[in-house]
Amino acid sequence: MKAFITPLLFFAMTSLQAQQPSAVGEYYMHGVMETASAFALKDDSTFEFYYSYGAVDRFGKGKWHQKGDSIILNSNEKHISSFKLVKSEQHPGKDLTIKFSNPDRNLLSYLSCLAKSSKEQNFGRTDNNGIATVPMKSADSLYVVFELCPERISSFKVTNKNYFEFELEPWVAEVTFDNFPLRLTAKGLEGHHPLLDPNKVVLYERQ
Known part of the structure; x- marks a missing residue:
């Protein structure tokens, strides 16, 4: 029986992974007045981030990986001083x-x-x-x-x-990501914003 169950579990897990939607794409923040922000997740596992409000534009970049419905972002470099x-x-x-x-x-x-x-x-x-x-x-x-x-x-x-x-420093406006999590949903990405209210969950709609 064990020799029969093990392949079934393997094929079930493989099927679930195959059904997991690709996170590659562009996601734009929704529902925050007078503020523009977005993530671009690329197929080479890199990402770009931007935020625009008032007198300065902010940006960020790094690597992303997917674990189930979680998207984890990490900056390439984490500068100590600006x-x-x-x-x-x-x-x-x-x-x-x-x-x-x-x-x-x-x-x-x-x-x-x-x-x-x-x-x-x-x-x-x-x-x-x-x-x-x-x-x-x-x-x-x-x-x-x-x-x-x-x-x-x-x-x-x-x-x-x-x-x-x-x-x-040239990176004074760069946003640093350290294991920053977002959740992949049917509409896009859900989670916090790295520069806004840490208690508020926002939606980044997929384009």
Whole structure:
């Protein structure tokens, strides 16, 4: 009997796998006002993601794989920091100065930083030239963020300096996926959005 059941189970499993619909295709987010977002799952197991809302477009890419009706997304690279510290010096004065640079100068007024020491912490925001002034003589650490990508906070340990220059990395607007799950349905993909309310399930309709 065992020799008979085992082939039956094998053929049943093979049949179920064959009936599983292919996930390859393009899926567009549905039901979120004034926001455009989509996933493109390609037949070489790579994916592309985009999100457009307001002043900046976000993007992502990587590999996907299917497990039953689950689609799992992972970025090719998971960058630790969105900024590069290119200079730190001691200048005359009582404040901390943080200067940011980027080829697109329109982005320079959307940067914030938090300076911390063992005794205090203070906040600064850039002007149109990408310069932020923080009313502190020194700091032990700096936290910097591009406000249009608020989930990407970068931290730096600093000592005995009060002037800092940062560059925005090319991937500052990239969205990172780490075992991000979506569920394949008859209509498309269902799941959370990597940048929106984590408690809300959205539908990405298949085109």
